[in-house]
Structure formats: structure tokens, C-alpha cells
Amino acid sequence: MRRSTRKKLVQAAGFLALRVAMGLVLAVLVLFLYDIGRKGGGAISWEFLSQAPRRGMTEGGIFPAIVGTFLVTVITALLAIPLGMCSAIYLNEYARQNRLTRLIRLSIRNLSGVPSIVYGLFGVILFVNALRLGTSILSAGLTLGLMTLPWTITASEEALKTIPDSYREGALALGATKWQAIRTNVLPYAVPGMLTGTVLGLARAAGETAPIMFTGAAFYLPYLPKSLSDQFMALPYHLYIMATQHHAIQQVRPLAYGTALVLIVLVLGLNMTAVVIRYRLRRKRR
Amino acid sequence: MNPENLQVKIKAENLDFYYGANRALKNVTIECFDKKVTAIIGPSGCGKSTFIRTLNRMNDVIPGTRLEGKILIDGADIHAPDVDVVDLRRRVGMVFQKPNPFPKSIFDNIAYGLRINGMKNKRKIEEVVERSLRGAALWEEVKDRLNDNAFSLSGGQQQRLCIARALAVEPEVILFDEPCSAIDPIATAKVEDLIEHLKTRYTVVIVTHNMQQAARVSDYTAFMMLGELVEFDRTEKIFTNPANKLTEDYITGRFG
Numbered sequence: 001m002r003r004s005t006r007k008k009l010v011q012a013a014g015f016l017a018l019r020v021a022m023g024l025v026l027a028v029l030v031l032f033l034y035d036i037g038r039k040g041g042g043a044i045s046w047e048f049l050s051q052a053p054r055r056g057m058t059e060g061g062i063f064p065a066i067v068g069t070f071l072v073t074v075i076t077a078l079l080a081i082p083l084g085m086c087s088a089i090y091l092n093e094y095a096r097q098n099r100l101t102r103l104i105r106l107s108i109r110n111l112s113g114v115p116s117i118v119y120g121l122f123g124v125i126l127f128v129n130a131l132r133l134g135t136s137i138l139s140a141g142l143t144l145g146l147m148t149l150p151w152t153i154t155a156s157e158e159a160l161k162t163i164p165d166s167y168r169e170g171a172l173a174l175g176a177t178k179w180q181a182i183r184t185n186v187l188p189y190a191v192p193g194m195l196t197g198t199v200l201g202l203a204r205a206a207g208e209t210a211p212i213m214f215t216g217a218a219f220y221l222p223y224l225p226k227s228l229s230d231q232f233m234a235l236p237y238h239l240y241i242m243a244t245q246h247h248a249i250q251q252v253r254p255l256a257y258g259t260a261l262v263l264i265v266l267v268l269g270l271n272m273t274a275v276v277i278r279y280r281l282r283r284k285r286r
Numbered sequence: 287m288n289p290e291n292l293q294v295k296i297k298a299e300n301l302d303f304y305y306g307a308n309r310a311l312k313n314v315t316i317e318c319f320d321k322k323v324t325a326i327i328g329p330s331g332c333g334k335s336t337f338i339r340t341l342n343r344m345n346d347v348i349p350g351t352r353l354e355g356k357i358l359i360d361g362a363d364i365h366a367p368d369v370d371v372v373d374l375r376r377r378v379g380m381v382f383q384k385p386n387p388f389p390k391s392i393f394d395n396i397a398y399g400l401r402i403n404g405m406k407n408k409r410k411i412e413e414v415v416e417r418s419l420r421g422a423a424l425w426e427e428v429k430d431r432l433n434d435n436a437f438s439l440s441g442g443q444q445q446r447l448c449i450a451r452a453l454a455v456e457p458e459v460i461l462f463d464e465p466c467s468a469i470d471p472i473a474t475a476k477v478e479d480l481i482e483h484l485k486t487r488y489t490v491v492i493v494t495h496n497m498q499q500a501a502r503v504s505d506y507t508a509f510m511m512l513g514e515l516v517e518f519d520r521t522e523k524i525f526t527n528p529a530n531k532l533t534e535d536y537i538t539g540r541f542g
């Protein structure tokens with residue numbers, strides 16, 4: 001009797017601790033969103049979203065930065081999604097599971113922990129200089145793509161691992177080739193999971209400053225990029241400048257908060273997309 | 287061992303199989319006859335699954351394995367360089383221990399094997415789907431819900447679906463690896479009836495842990511232990527008058 005009440009008490013205390021921890025995290029998030037929303041909400045207007053900055057970026061909007069972030073994210077996706085998925089398919093379905101593949105996997109995990117500024121410098125060396133792509137949307141997008149790749153590979157491999165072997169064996173036993181089995185009986189069920197992880201990686205990339213700072217993002221451009229070899233403005237870099245480098249920081253504070261709000265909405269939007277994909281997948285599996 | 291002068295469909299000769307250094311099959315020599323049911327019995331881990339998976343070369347996909355000896359189907363070595371393993375697996379169908387429907391509709395499950403083998407004609411596919419489901423005694427139960435997800439079927443129905451799926455590609459041999467171990471007695475009875483019926487057209491090899499089942503459905507029975515074939519004979523003989531003391535001990539339940 002005594003012991004069971006004690007056990008219950010311990011359990012109640014444990015639950016309480018977990019709830020408090022969860023509540024704290026949530027409170028910080030809500031506070032953070034509220035603060036940005038309150039301070040940035042006022043700056044948001046159609047003009048802010050659709051016009052270029054004016055008068056030394058003390059007025060006007062962030063349209064070029066939105067376009068730049070969009071374009072660079074597209075390049076990132078074009079590099080990271082196909083390459084990441086293919087690598088994952090190779091690693092999980094074709095490669096022999098031995099020391100070498102374990103080493104490759106370990107390296108990939110480690111790459112996803114490399115600070116983004118290191119990717120930025122690497123991008124300068126490889127894309128900007130060695131491949132002579134210059135500071136451009138292409139260089140920046142490819143740099144972000146490289147940075148995202150370890151995430152997409154890992155997420156895609158995890159997605160492939162959730163597909164039971166019985167789907168593969170069942171198909172092979174009916175006379176499917178290995179690729180047929182993968183294409184028709186593994187990928188259709190793995191792709192949504194792969195996309196979920198990939199989109200989360202893209203959302204992270206879209207918010208990065210360091211990798212694009214030296215590879216293509218510009219301080220200020222009065223015009224929109226005309227080709228992929230042009231420089232561009234990007235939301236995170238614009239925000240960085242407005243918040244720390246501008247000559248009239250106090251004056252442009254509201255614009256900085258507005259930019260932050262747009263960036264957050266964009267990243268949250270991408271994350272929501274991932275959630276929706278995952279939700280759809282779960283429902284379909286049932 | 288061929289008293290009735292039956293046609294030999296599958297012949298394994300001095301078969302050895304290794305998982306790395308672990309020798310799972312030891313010098314197994316056996317013949318399975320055309321249009322007969324051969325049951326493989328024996329204690330857990332004795333190599334029953336390993337053996338039947340060599341017959342459609344499903345073990346090829348497990349890394350680090352090695353096979354020695356020969357397997358002939360219709361007299362032709364299935365490991366000969368000109369043999370297309372994909373074609374072999376179409377000819378030698380397999381039903382697994384746990385029903386493994388694909389997360390597709392009932393119809394698409396059956397049509398799967400046809401489509402990957404290049405059949406495009408819709409009418410023909412529909413025809414084969416119906417014929418296969420009838421062949422697996424499932425048609426009446428599912429004919430109004432062919433577009434439902436196969437996961438919505440009961441375990442026993444799922445297993446018959448897997449049998450239908452195997453029938454659809456018109457194999458010559460069907461391998462069953464403990465097909466009833468995950469389904470209830472009524473469903474088991476249905477699957478057994480089905481196997482009885484299948485042998486009129488196919489050569490059947492079935493692994494089972496259930497002695498009564500082996501006795502009921504098979505014509506020939508092989509008893510294996512520790513990777514070796516201990517005894518192979520007509521099922522009647524094995525169950526009434528086994529030649530080997532080990533076989534007798536096993537079927538009378540003295541060890542398991």
C-alpha cells in the first residue's frame with residue numbers, strides 16, 4: 001500500500017517535470033514569435049513586400065531579397081534533392097554494408113555538423129574561384145546545396161529504412177529486377193518521408209547567412225537578378241545588415257523586424273509543408 | 287527414392303550453403319517430384335528456410351553467403367551462367383511465412399507481377415486477376431472490393447492474397463515457407479485445401495512446423511536436422527514407419 005502510493009507520487013512528480021520542461025520550451029517559442037510579430041507586424045504592407053529598398057535602405061521594401069532567397073532555394077533544392085535521394089538509394093539499397101559504407105555514413109553525419117561558415121568558405125574556393133562561377137546565385141545555391149546534402153541523404157536513408165524488407169523480397173520473388181522492386185515497391189512509399197526530411201533541410205538553408213555571404217549575396221542591389229550568374233539580395237543577409245551593419249540601425253529597426261517576420265513565416269511555411277506531407281503519408285498508409 | 291517413377295521437377299545435389307562461416311546446409315541431396323507436394327519438417331534452425339530459399343535463389347540477395355553443389359530444375363542447373371535469376375523467380379514462386387501484401391489495392395497486388403513482367407493489356411490483366419483470386423479461393427470474398435487496400439483484409443485472407451499473387455505470374459513451382467504459422471486454424475484449413483488443389487497444376491514445396499499439416503497435405507516428406515537431410519520418403523512412410531530413429535523421435539514429439 002505504502003509502496004504503491006510512493007510509486008504514484010514519483011510518477012506524478014516525473015510527469016510534472018516533463019510538463020514543465022515542455023511548457024518552458026513552448027513559452028520561449030511563443031514569446032519569441034510574439035515579439036517578432038509585434039515589432040515586425042507594423043512594417044508589413046503590400047509596399048514592403050513588393051518594392052525594392054530605397055534611400056540607403058531606410059525606406060521601401062524587401063522584394064529583391066524575397067526573390068533572391070526564392071531563387072537560391074530553388075538551386076539548393078535542385079542540387080540537394082536529386083543528389084541526396086540518389087545517394088541514399090545507393091547507400092541503403094545497393095552498397096554492401098561493410099566498413100567502407102559505415103565510414104561514408106559516419107562522414108555524412110559529421111558533415112551535417114560542420115559550421116555553415118565553413119561551407120561558405122568552401123563555396124568561395126570551389127564554386128566562386130575554382131569553377132569560376134563568381135559571386136552569384138548559382139554559387140550561393142550550390143554552396144547551400146552542399147550544406148543541405150548530408151541532411152537530405154540522412155533523412156532519405158531513414159525513410160528507406162522504414163520500408164519493410166518484405167516489400168522488396170515480395171517483389172523479387174515475383175520476378176522483379178532489383179531496380180523494379182525499388183522503383184515500384186519501395187520508392188513510392190519512401191518518397192514522402194524523404195521529402196519531409198529534405199524540406200526541413202531546405203528550410204534551414206533558406207535561413208542561412210554565412211554560406212551565401214561570400215558566395216553571392218549582395219549588401220544592396222537596386223535591381224533584380226537577371227540571370228543565375230548575377231549577385232542577389234537575400235532575406236537572412238538583408239536582416240543581418242539591417243540589424244548590425246546599417247548606418248542608421250535605430251531608424252531601420254522596424255524594417256529589420258519586418259524582414260525577420262517574413263523570413264520566419266517563410267521557414268515556418270516550409271516546415272508546415274513537411275508536416276503536411278508526413279500527415280498525408282500517415283493517412284495513406286492506413 | 288522414386289518408387290512411382292515420377293518426373294523429377296527439382297533436384298538438389300550435394301547442396302552446401304554457408305552464411306559466412308556458418309554452414310547451414312550440409313550435403314543435401316533431394317528430389318521433388320512434379321505435381322506433388324513435398325513437405326520439409328525439422329526443428330527450428332535446421333535450415334528449412336535456407337533450403338527452400340535456395341530453390342528460387344532468394345538467398346542470393348543476402349551478402350556473405352556461398353552455395354556449393356547443384357540445383358537442377360527440369361534438369362537445368364539454376365546457377366548456370368545463362369540463367370536469368372529474374373526469370374527463375376517468376377517460374378518458382380514463393381509465399382512467405384508472414385503474409386506480405388503490398389500497400390496497394392487488392393487488384394494491384396495481384397496485377398503487380400503481371401505489370402513488372404511487362405503485361406499492359408488491361409482486359410488481360412483483369413482476367414488473370416480474377417482467375418488467380420479464384421485459384422486462391424478468395425474471389426468470392428473480395429470481388430466487390432478489389433479497390434480496397436490489401437491491408438484491410440484479415441490475416442488469412444492476406445495469405446491467400448499472397449498465394450493468388452504468386453499464381454498470377456503462372457509459376458511452375460510454388461514454395462511455401464510456413465504459410466500458416468501466422469494465421470488462425472480456420473484460415474489454415476482453407477490454405478491447406480488450397481495447397482491440395484494446387485498440386486494438380488504445380489509442384490509444391492512447403493516448410494511446416496505442424497506435423498499434422500505435413501501429414502495432411504504432402505505426398506513426400508523430408509526431415510532435416512542441423513542442416514542435414516535425415517530422411518526423405520513418402521509421407522505415409524515417414525509418419526507410420528520411419529527408417530531413422532531421429533525421424534521417429536521428432537514426429538512423435540520426443541524432441542522439438
Ligand SMILES: Nc1ncnc2c1ncn2[C@@H]1O[C@H](COP(=O)(O)OP(=O)(O)OP(=O)(O)O)[C@@H](O)[C@H]1O
Nearest residue numbers: 305308310328329330331332333334335336337348
Ligand atoms: N540471414 C542469415 N544470416 C546468417 N545466418 C542465418 C541467416 N538466416 C538463417 N541463418 C542461420 O542458418 C541456420 C538455418 O536457418 P533457417 O532459417 O534456414 O532455419 P529454419 O529451419 O527455417 O528455422 P525455423 O523453423 O526457425 O524457421 C540457422 O543456424 C540460422 O541461424
Ligand SMILES: [Mg+2]
Nearest residue numbers: 334335336463
Ligand atoms: Mg524458417
